Amino acid sequence: MSQEALAALRDGNALAQTLTFEELEAYHVPFDDLTERGDVEAELRYWAERCGRIALIGDSGAGKSSVLASVFGAFSEHIPENLVPTRIPVAIADSSAITGVAEFGRHIVRHILNWAAPEALQSAEREEIEQRLADLERRSGRRRRVGFSLGTGQLLPVDVGFSGDLTGAASDFERQLQSGDVVRALKRLVTLFRARSLEPFLILDDTDAWLQLPGQEEEARELASGFFGSNVKMMSRELDCGFAVAVHRSYLDLPAYQEIADSLEPIDLPVLDDPLAAIAAILQRRMDVDELQISVCDAFSDEALEGLAGIYSDVPDMRRVMAVAGLAVRKAHDDEEATLVTREAIIAARSQRDTVGGRST
Numbered sequence: 001m002s003q004e005a006l007a008a009l010r011d012g013n014a015l016a017q018t019l020t021f022e023e024l025e026a027y028h029v030p031f032d033d034l035t036e037r038g039d040v041e042a043e044l045r046y047w048a049e050r051c052g053r054i055a056l057i058g059d060s061g062a063g064k065s066s067v068l069a070s071v072f073g074a075f076s077e078h079i080p081e082n083l084v085p086t087r088i089p090v091a092i093a094d095s096s097a098i099t100g101v102a103e104f105g106r107h108i109v110r111h112i113l114n115w116a117a118p119e120a121l122q123s124a125e126r127e128e129i130e131q132r133l134a135d136l137e138r139r140s141g142r143r144r145r146v147g148f149s150l151g152t153g154q155l156l157p158v159d160v161g162f163s164g165d166l167t168g169a170a171s172d173f174e175r176q177l178q179s180g181d182v183v184r185a186l187k188r189l190v191t192l193f194r195a196r197s198l199e200p201f202l203i204l205d206d207t208d209a210w211l212q213l214p215g216q217e218e219e220a221r222e223l224a225s226g227f228f229g230s231n232v233k234m235m236s237r238e239l240d241c242g243f244a245v246a247v248h249r250s251y252l253d254l255p256a257y258q259e260i261a262d263s264l265e266p267i268d269l270p271v272l273d274d275p276l277a278a279i280a281a282i283l284q285r286r287m288d289v290d291e292l293q294i295s296v297c298d299a300f301s302d303e304a305l306e307g308l309a310g311i312y313s314d315v316p317d318m319r320r321v322m323a324v325a326g327l328a329v330r331k332a333h334d335d336e337e338a339t340l341v342t343r344e345a346i347i348a349a350r351s352q353r354d355t356v357g358g359r360s361t
Contacts, residue, residue, distance in 0.1 A: 005294055006333040006340075014286035015326030019088065025073030026140040028066045029285045034050055034278045035270055037281075044244065045078050047265050048201055051242035052322050053235070055261070058248060060270035065205045066293075067269065068077040071218075072203055074133075075142035083199050086112060090227070093207035099226025101234045105182030108202070109189060110171055115150040116166045126236040129160070139289045162196045174282030183238050190241050202235070204242035211248060221254065229256030236263040271316045276309040279321060286322075303343035304328065311350060312318075324349045 010147070013023065032041035047054050058064045070076070072085035079085070088108055090098065097103035137143055150158070160193065169192065176185040180292065193200045207227065210220035235243055245264075251257050272278045283312050284296045296305075325341070327349035331339040338345070 002339065003336065005292070005299070006329060008292055008340070009287065010329050010333050011292065012262050013292045014055045014290045015322055015329060017167045017323050017326065021069045022074065022136065024066045024069035024288050026136055027077060027280075027281050028070040030070060031063070031270065033279065039066060040267060040269060041071055043251070047316065048083065048242060048361055049080060051199065051201070051262060052265045053242060054244040055247045055264040055266045056244055056269070057252070058264055059210060059249050059317065060208050061319035062269045063318055064269065068203055068205045068244060068246070072201070073137070075140060077142070080199070082197055083192060083201050084150060085201050085203055087138065087203040087205065089206060089262065090204050091206040095223060098223050100228055101230050102180060102182050104231045105186050106177045108187050109177060112150055112189060113166055116348055125287050137330070139291055153234045153300070159196065159198070159229070162198060165192050165196065183234065186239055188241065190237060200241045200243065204243065204245045207246045210250040211250070224248075225249050225254050225256040228254065228260060233260050236260055240259060265332065275312040276305055279308050279312065282318070282322070283325065298340065300341045301343060304346045307343045307346035323351055327353055
């Protein structure tokens with residue numbers, strides 16, 4: 001591989017550390033393909049079609065958000081047309097919303113009302129969205145699904161009639177929220193979906209963001225306890241619609257989680273048995289979607305791939321593996337004599353990232 005190809009890989013998006021929900025969907029290689037077991041994405045679709053309450057379990061970087069984006073994103077080919085995946089961000093909510101039913105219910109209702117509000121898009125903005133859609137369809141090899149979603153991106157247009165229903169009821173919703181009748185507002189929201197023969201399905205995928213705060217582990221556990229003990233409990237017992245919630249493995253021993261565990265369908269993300277083959281497949285998929293026309297074997301030496309597999313074997317965090325790979329690409333490019341990523345570049349990138357991130361190896 002040439003320095004030009006290394007530069008294209010360095011400057012592209014394939015190894016970016018921050019990806020949108022749409023990009024996660026496009027880059028994702030299904031666990032069901034990597035493990036040949038069919039117990040992750042297929043199982044998630046099965047329960048979603050039946051309005052199940054799902055706990056998607058895995059450590060940070062295990063792929064929870066990628067799985068949810070793949071199954072419920074704009075290009076999912078297997079979910080029913082009437083199912084409306086509705087992503088509810090948790091990490092941005094105030095602590096009072098994370099741990100309290102009233103504030104969390106307000107957070108859900110207002111988030112859905114905001115996303116479903118009719119947008120006065122300029123023709124240039126519509127054209128840009130259509131171009132992004134066509135570009136992603138071409139690069140991912142997948143077609144936009146029929147139906148729509150809320151909060152997962154702009155590629156699926158909101159149903160005009162449903163949007164009008166929500167806009168017309170907005171003031172009533174606000175009165176209910178102000179009066180504290182939050183659960184009734186949530187139930188009415190579900191009723192409005194179903195009046196249009198639509199089925200809401202809530203997605204809460206960023207529930208381990210609290211763990212990313214060094215030195216605040218106890219505060220993170222308190223937030224998680226409040227979230228599962230109050231809000232997830234309310235959704236599972238009071239709200240008649242399906243949802244999927246990401247569950248960090250460290251939450252499993254929380255009494256608040258154990259109290260509601262029997263009301264959730266658990267789907268456990270597996271540790272990959274063959275990380276070398278999986279990492280090669282993921283890297284190849286990302287480069288193919290970015291249309292780099294580069295083979296993974298031409299970009300990374302066998303020893304470099306083995307080094308990445310070793311990082312995953314130590315800590316099965318694919319986000320960390322991809323971050324090390326991206327840094328190693330930059331290091332290889334900085335070496336004017338390098339034509340591919342070597343094991344030495346992987347070692348140097350891992351050392352630098354772990355030093356900056358404070359991780360001991």
